[in-house]
Amino acid sequence: SVTKLLLLFTVSSGGLLAYSESKSGPAAFDVESSPSDGKKKKVVVLGTGWAGTSFLKNLDISSYDVQVVSPRNYFAFTPLLPSVTCGTVEARSIVEPIRNIIKKKSGEIQFWEAECVKIDAANKKVLCRCNDSGHFVGKGEFLLDYDYLVIALGAEVNTFNTSGVIEHCHFLKEIEDAQKIRRSVIDCFERAIIPNLTEEERRTNLHFVIVGGGPTGVEFAAELHDFVQEDLVKLYPVVQDLVKITVIQSGDHILNAFDERISSFAEQKFQRDGIELLTGSRVVGVSNEAITLKMKSKGEISSVPYGMVVWSTGIRTRPVVSDFMDQIGQSNRRALATDEWLQVKGCNNVYALGDCATINQRKVMEDISTIFSAADKDNSGTLTVEEFRDVIDDILVRYPQIELYLKSKHLQHITDLLKDSETNDGKDLDIEKFKSAFSHVDSQMKTLPATAQVASQQGTYLARCFNHMEESKVNPEGPLRFRESGRHQFRPFQYKHFGQFAPLGGEQTAAELPGDWVSIGHSTQWLWYSVYASKQVSWRTRVLVISDWTRRFIFGRDSSRI
Numbered sequence: 001s002v003t004k005l006l007l008l009f010t011v012s013s014g015g016l017l018a019y020s021e022s023k024s025g026p027a028a029f030d031v032e033s034s035p036s037d038g039k040k041k042k043v044v045v046l047g048t049g050w051a052g053t054s055f056l057k058n059l060d061i062s063s064y065d066v067q068v069v070s071p072r073n074y075f076a077f078t079p080l081l082p083s084v085t086c087g088t089v090e091a092r093s094i095v096e097p098i099r100n101i102i103k104k105k106s107g108e109i110q111f112w113e114a115e116c117v118k119i120d121a122a123n124k125k126v127l128c129r130c131n132d133s134g135h136f137v138g139k140g141e142f143l144l145d146y147d148y149l150v151i152a153l154g155a156e157v158n159t160f161n162t163s164g165v166i167e168h169c170h171f172l173k174e175i176e177d178a179q180k181i182r183r184s185v186i187d188c189f190e191r192a193i194i195p196n197l198t199e200e201e202r203r204t205n206l207h208f209v210i211v212g213g214g215p216t217g218v219e220f221a222a223e224l225h226d227f228v229q230e231d232l233v234k235l236y237p238v239v240q241d242l243v244k245i246t247v248i249q250s251g252d253h254i255l256n257a258f259d260e261r262i263s264s265f266a267e268q269k270f271q272r273d274g275i276e277l278l279t280g281s282r283v284v285g286v287s288n289e290a291i292t293l294k295m296k297s298k299g300e301i302s303s304v305p306y307g308m309v310v311w312s313t314g315i316r317t318r319p320v321v322s323d324f325m326d327q328i329g330q331s332n333r334r335a336l337a338t339d340e341w342l343q344v345k346g347c348n349n350v351y352a353l354g355d356c357a358t359i360n361q362r363k364v365m366e367d368i369s370t371i372f373s374a375a376d377k378d379n380s381g382t383l384t385v386e387e388f389r390d391v392i393d394d395i396l397v398r399y400p401q402i403e404l405y406l407k408s409k410h411l412q413h414i415t416d417l418l419k420d421s422e423t424n425d426g427k428d429l430d431i432e433k434f435k436s437a438f439s440h441v442d443s444q445m446k447t448l449p450a451t452a453q454v455a456s457q458q459g460t461y462l463a464r465c466f467n468h469m470e471e472s473k474v475n476p477e478g479p480l481r482f483r484e485s486g487r488h489q490f491r492p493f494q495y496k497h498f499g500q501f502a503p504l505g506g507e508q509t510a511a512e513l514p515g516d517w518v519s520i521g522h523s524t525q526w527l528w529y530s531v532y533a534s535k536q537v538s539w540r541t542r543v544l545v546i547s548d549w550t551r552r553f554i555f556g557r558d559s560s561r562i
């Protein structure tokens with residue numbers, strides 16, 4: 001019955017999550033500055049990534065004068081970037097011109113291919129500069145006024161100021177990075193077969209090092225392994241035994257944000273595939289010939305010669321966002337802090353979404369305590385199993401991201417407590433014990449992961465807020481907890497987690513699905529194909545991606561260095 005209860009709790013929370021999404025709407029706005037004088041308010045959107053594009057796709061632009069600024073005039077489907085590095089999918093198949101997206105909207109949106117270099121929230125202006133690559137005639141700088149600013153600038157690669165990384169490593173963040181990696185892999189093979197090299201030199205040329213054992217690093221290692229085994233060894237048979245792929249990870253395990261079962265399956269698979277894992281090691285410098293490593297436990301320093309390095313260790317804020325954070329007193333933060341309605345703290349009418357932002361939640365534990373107390377109607381300090389189940393449902397409706405952390409250890413803790421109560425003849429459950437199970441996850445619950453899923457849900461949410469702005473003034477829909485201080489105009493943003501994938505090569509993928517489900521293997525790879533095909537932003541890219549996969553099945557990957 002413990003299992004039944006947990007199943008019920010998972011299923012019912014899923015149902016409630018779906019319910020909450022359909023009801024959840026839109027966010028806080030400054031009522032005074034909403035369009036009432038008949039003149040359209042100006043909305044400036046910075047960035048055309050996951051957050052910016054999903055905002056634009058869902059915005060009803062008939063009520064706004066919208067301008068979009070981005071140095072890239074396309075949207076890139078980043079989850080398929082690792083596939084571009086080895087030619088499994090072509091770069092052009094995963095990008096959609098932003099003008100194609102906006103031309104489908106009934107109304108006018110202006111797009112400026114430029115970079116925002118300064119945000120001036122006090123004067124409601126942004127300073128933009130045209131891309132300086134190529135020949136540009138004219139001033140190249142312009143100012144845009146806004147009534148509402150949507151910051152969806154993403155983030156940049158974090159090198160942790162490690163010396164030599166910028167100069168000698170590849171990154172995997174943008175389309176250009178993936179294209180460079182693809183050329184570089186082929187270069188390494190071509191270099192390795194040049195006459196008059198020693199075997200050691202050939203080995204070094206064919207040593208591919210990936211720094212970072214997160215999802216991107218692991219997926220790239222798996223793609224590269226497949227490319228080498230399925231295509232390149234046939235073209236470069238003389239050096240096939242000299243190829244080596246190494247993943248360096250500072251933590252003790254790769255994929256450590258995933259379920260333990262996935263992480264250990266990935267480690268075992270890599271071991272079988274001959275991919276070397278150097279865990280517990282930190283890169284302290286990179287020269288043009290070797291990587292310097294420090295073992296975290298022994299402090300030992302070693303040097304690893306390489307042919308190519310891909311640096312994939314995480315992200316940090318872009319300079320323009322850091323500068324803005326300094327202006328508004330958020331200097332010491334990891335990302336721009338917003339409230340639960342995605343409005344930047346302390347800045348009216350400025351919103352931040354996606355990787356550049358972090359939601360600063362109110363005290364989560366306080367809220368959880370209130371829910372527990374409200375359920376304890378007779379003040380006995382205990383709840384029945386039924387009441388406890390209602391409490392869990394209520395908590396998950398307010399904080400769906402808890403589901404992410406109610407795994408393994410924490411879920412186990414709750415299961416153990418329930419078991420205890422069963423052995424005590426179904427005696428009531430001690431509230432304090434259960435509350436302490438939640439306190440473990442308190443700090444993690446405050447931040448959402450930097451993923452496309454979060455960015456795109458935030459974009460959709462904010463667009464709905466903009467679309468309902470007038471209507472919500474008459475019928476506010478905010479939560480009851482704001483009643484005393486004037487009910488809030490909109491429900492706060494609620495993230496719904498649909499799970500995550502980790503492709504591991506050899507047509508095998510691991511998936512972590514909502515409700516603590518883990519699925520690994522060939523069938524999950526087909527699930528991955530279906531999900532990623534369905535998530536494409538247009539039919540054009542969907543057809544291109546599927547035809548690339550088919551081409552790869554039939555003809556293999558293209559190894560020309562173009």
Ligand code: FAD
Nearest residue numbers: 047048049050051078079116154354355450451452453455
């Ligand atoms: P981005 O998508 O990075 O968009 C930022 C936008 O801002 C871009 O259009 C950029 O051109 C623009 N910009 C940059 N600087 C300026 C400027 N100064 N002025 C104006 N515009 C500017 N997430 C998942 O959920 N699942 C996955 O499988 C997954 N796989 C990934 C694989 C890779 C290789 C990478 C790199 C990321 C992956 N992610 C995945 C993470 C996901 O891509 C990011 O979380 C997501 O892109 C964040 O969206 P965003 O809109 O905040 O930023």
